[in-house]
Amino acid sequence: MLHYAxxxxxxxxxxxxxxxxxxxxxxxxxxSKDLGLxxxxxxxxxxxxxxxxxxxxxKAEGFIDEKTPVITIGIKPEFxxxxxxxxxxxxxxxxxxxxxxxxSVSVLNSEKALSFFKKHGxxxxxxxxxxxxxDGSEVVTMVKELPKERVVRPTDGYDPQKWMD
Numbered sequence: 001m002l003h004y005a006x007x008x009x010x011x012x013x014x015x016x017x018x019x020x021x022x023x024x025x026x027x028x029x030x031x032s033k034d035l036g037l038x039x040x041x042x043x044x045x046x047x048x049x050x051x052x053x054x055x056x057x058x059k060a061e062g063f064i065d066e067k068t069p070v071i072t073i074g075i076k077p078e079f080x081x082x083x084x085x086x087x088x089x090x091x092x093x094x095x096x097x098x099x100x101x102x103x104s105v106s107v108l109n110s111e112k113a114l115s116f117f118k119k120h121g122x123x124x125x126x127x128x129x130x131x132x133x134x135d136g137s138e139v140v141t142m143v144k145e146l147p148k149e150r151v152v153r154p155t156d157g158y159d160p161q162k163w164m165d
Contacts, residue, residue, distance in 0.1 A: 108132065121145070
C-alpha cells in the first residue's frame with residue numbers, strides 16, 4: 001500500500017526507486033506502538049492506513065517529534081472516492097487516541113488532499129513545507145489532536161460461557 005500512498009503508480013516508480021520511503025514501512029509491526037488496519041472490498045484489499053513513531057534522523061516528511069506518530073494511508077485507485085479512506089481514518093483515530101495525543105501526516109499541497117485531511121480535523125503545521133521524495137511535489141505537514149475515548153470492541157464484555165448454558 002505504500003506504493004499507492006506515495007503515488008508511485010502515478011509516476012511510474014517502484015519502492016526501490018525511492019529508498020527514502022523505507023522509514024514508513026521498514027520493521028513495521030515490531031513495536032507495540034505501531035498501529036494499522038486495512039480495508040476489504042469483495043474479499044480484496046482496497047486500502048490500508050498505518051501509523052508509527054519515527055526518529056528525527058529518519059528525515060521523514062510529516063515528522064514533528066519522536067512522540068507524535070506519522071500516519072500513512074494508501075487506497076488502490078479503483079477504490080478511491082468511496083469513503084474507504086475516511087472509514088479507516090476514523091477507526092485509526094480511536095485506536096491511536098488510546099496511545100498518543102496527536103498524529104501527523106505529510107500531504108500534497110493540493111486543494112483535494114488538504115481538504116480531505118482538514119475534513120478529518122487535521123491542521124497545517126506552520127512553516128512545514130517540504131518536497132515529496134516521490135517526484136519533488138510540494139508537501140505540507142498536518143497534525144491532528146486525537147480523541148481520548150475508550151475503545152470499545154465487539155468482544156468487550158463477552159462471556160463465552162453464556163452460550164454454553
